[in-house]
Amino acid sequence: MRVDSAPWAAPAVRQGVFPEWARYARVADGTFDEDADPVRDMKPVINALKAQNVSVIELDTILSNWLTQADFDFHVKQVGRFTEQAHAAGIRVVMYYPSLELISVGGEKGRSFYKDDKGKDWVQLSLDGQPNVFYGSLVVWVDPGDESCWLSPNSPWRDYYLTRVKALAGSGLDAIWPDVPIYFDGKASWCDASPWAAAAFKADTGLPLPKKADFGDTTFRRFVEWRHRNLLQWQLDIAAAGKSANKDLVTFVETVSMDYQYATSIGLDGAYLRQAEGVSHAWEVDILGNYDGMRHATASDWTCLISMYKYARAASGAKPAWAFSYGWKADDASLVMAELLAAGCNPYEVKSPFKNATTDARMRTRMYGFVAAHQQRLYDAVPAAEVGVYHSTASRDYVSPSVGTGMYVNAKKPSGVKEWWSEGTPEDSCATMPWLGEFRGTVKALVYGHVPFDTVPSQGVTAADLARFKVLMLPNLQAVSDAEAEVLRGWVAAGGTAVITGPAPTALTELGAARDEFALADVLGFRKRDPLPATRQNRFGAGTCHYVKDLPGRAFLSATGQADPGPLLAPVLAAAPPAVTYSGDRRVHLELSRLGDDTVVQLVNFTCFDDKPAAFAVKPAACSVTVAVPEGKRVTAAAVSSPDAASPAPQPVTWTTSGATATVALTVAQYSLLTVTMA
Missing domain, CATH: 2.60.40.1180 (Golgi alpha-mannosidase II)
Structure with a gap:
């Protein structure tokens, strides 16, 4: 008997616009060789994954590579054959297809897309004119001797890629998985300054591209925000192309940028996709060590992982939030997946640093069997949190920009660990960052205080998004739009309790420019010209605003021993005592x-x-x-x-x-x- 057919397992319930199979997905990687026979070669792969309680296969084959049209057409037929076999076994198939990167095998010395095809014309360029192309082992997924070329989404690559997406969608696939649509910054920073991007930026803003990366420059800040929207449109176009060939197709965009600073530098902000229909995320939630997983985490590092999974769940809106569940050994892998499940995400279990193998087959089978048995409790239950933590895209982008990503707290590689997420510079740690440190520390305080909470992305926030919360934490909130401020003001006036921290509350516009007056001066109960109080409690309408000038969240993030988060939580517990x-x-x-x-x-x-x-x-x-x-x-x-x-x-x-x-x-x-x- 299948584990999800046991008499004690919850029945499936349909809800929302995403199909049931996607909402309850348990994902794993599968592949085949080009000469694979459907019965001899493909079927055993599918059966092995089915035995591990996998319900969706992420098919990762040769689509990362520079292919002739004839090779691509043949491969689409093979994808169709694999999909037929998977469907016969009751498993869905999602096709992995890099959206802006093209790899030329052997391209460093041999022929390549950049040197011998359209790559030079379509490549992303940095602000100082460097092409975003590299060779060798800069990243783990590009083999020595291969070429990695990153293309501009505003170039004719757009039509080239979307045409191939339509062909894939017509093969019978259930979903498309476009890999990270980013301005990759491993070789060249602050792309894209290609002529294609320059024309698109000018058409959208009326401005020429900035000359250099300078957060003090108004045009550069516009460029930072424009890149988010430009990549959003690219994702929407991919999803629309797939739908045009297969009305039942859904899209899951692999998104590597989470709640931390990386979204600023590579342009991809997952929260921009929150309200889009028919397209969601496959979140690449990275771990501390490529060859160690989370085995050498500190407790504060672990709360950062919680923060990332909570952000992923929130930024996907009402849609399924698929997410990587990386592990190194079975015991650390199962703990990471536990955190993923608690946040409400769907697991894609994989052994770090790649994504083609399980950490441990018995562990995956056991964990996925549990997910299948309890899918209704995990994915249909209604969140009961009455506390929200506000994640401000604009404040992340413009408040004290940092050279580090801030993925975790501990930037120093432990003894005996082969690789670490950071090169060891203190600036990499989120604990050094005024906005991210305050956000992450607020999350840590709520976790340690056992206060149920949900993340609230600022992008497109509405009154409906806030309606279920009694308390809203606004850590170091500085950059807000007028529309955003109006939503927050209305929520407090209707009876909400806001907790705002930081030295410049709502002092910036959504593009990082200084305001003449705090956007929420009336809610705060003081103005920009007034002496900034250390703390302030102000009644506004039927609600209350608590203000703290310092950054208590960041202080708690770095605290050790039995440090007390109480001062930060006191107004929370008073307004929303946990059930x-x-x-x-x-x-x-x-x-x-x-x-x-x-x-x-x-x-x-x-x-x-x-x-x-x-x-x-x-x-x-x-x-x-x-x-x-x-x-x-x-x-x-x-x-x-x-x-x-x-x-x-x-x-x-x-x-x-x-x-x-x-x-x-x-x-x-x-x-x-x-x-x-x-x-």
Whole structure:
């Protein structure tokens, strides 16, 4: 019997515009050779993945490479044959196809797209005129001797690529996976200054391209924002091209830029796609070490991983948020996937640093079996968080721009680790960054305080996006548009509690220019000309604004030992007391949602991490969870499910009652899903 057909498994429920298979996806990589026979070669690959409880195959073949039209046409037929075999096995297929990079195998010394075809005309150029093409081992995915050429989305490459997308869409595929549509900055920075991009920028803004990267220059700041929108349009055009050939096709764009600074430097901001229909994300959530995974994380590093997965879930809007689940060994891989699941993302489990192999087949089978059995609880339950953390795209772009990405806290490579996410410069750490450090530290405070929260992307924010929140954290919010400020003002006036931190609250426009007056001066209760208070509480309409001049989040991000996040959380807990409370080691991440009569609590145990990197080991944590029982209701059942157990089936547990609360005691190995049923 299939694990998701067990009598205790939740039934499938259709909702939203994305198909059910995409909302419940469990993704893994598959491939075939060009001379592959469908039965002899393709079918065994598909059957092996099906046995691992995989429901979607990301097909990664030769489409990264420079192909003749004849080679491409033959390959499309092979893709169709593979898809037929997969569909016969009940598995969906999504086709990986790099959207702006083209690799010429052996192109360093031999023929290449850049040297011998259209590459020189279509290539991205940096602001100082350098072509975005390189050879050899600059990155792990380009083999020595090969050429990597990055193309301008405004060049005729656009029609070339979209024509091929249409051909692929007609092969019977279920989805297209365009790989990272970015201005790659490994070789040349601040692309694209090609004639194609210059013309598009001029048509959109009326301005010539900036001469150099200078955040003090108005035109350069316009260029930074324009690149986000230009790449958004490219993604929308890819999705539309696929739909034109196959009305049922959906698109998942591989997106490597998360909540940190990388989105500024490469142009791709995933939140711009949040409200687009029929196209979502496959988030590349990178880990600390290519050949170590998250094994040498600190506890603060782990909360950065939480922040990235939470951002991914939020930036995909109401659509499925597929995400990479990288691992190095089975035990660290399962913990990373636990965090991914708690955030509400769909797993693509893979061994770092590539994406073609599982970390451990038995681990994947076990974890994916759990996901299949509990897909309704994981993906249909309604988030119950009443606290939001505002992620400001403009503040990230324009508040104290940094040369580092800020992916994690610890920039120093631990002893014995082969590669690390950072070269070791302190400037790489998010703890050094005024905006990102404050944002990440706010997330850490909420995680440590066991306050359920959701990330709120600023891009396209509406009153409806904020309606379910009682509290909105606005960490170091400086750059806002007038429309954005009006939405925030209306939410506070209607009864919301805002917590704004930082030395220049709403002092910049959405393009980073200084405002004559704070955009939310009336909400703050003071003006730009007034002395800046250390703290201020101001009633505005039916709501309240709490202001703190310092950056308490960034301070807590760097804090060690038993540092108290209380001062940052005090107004949060006063305005939105959690419906679920937790007792135990604070290094357990709690997520809360509701499904019908069930209160669903997810617990991820990261007590194996501390202030300094150490050897990885699973450390079970004893804890208790107390749930508020509404008047007129009573608890009728409680059960715990875990992929750490011998079976993913829910195991009944006892509870105690006290007044209007019910408490469950449990031990979490790595991940537990607690369901409390009330009637």
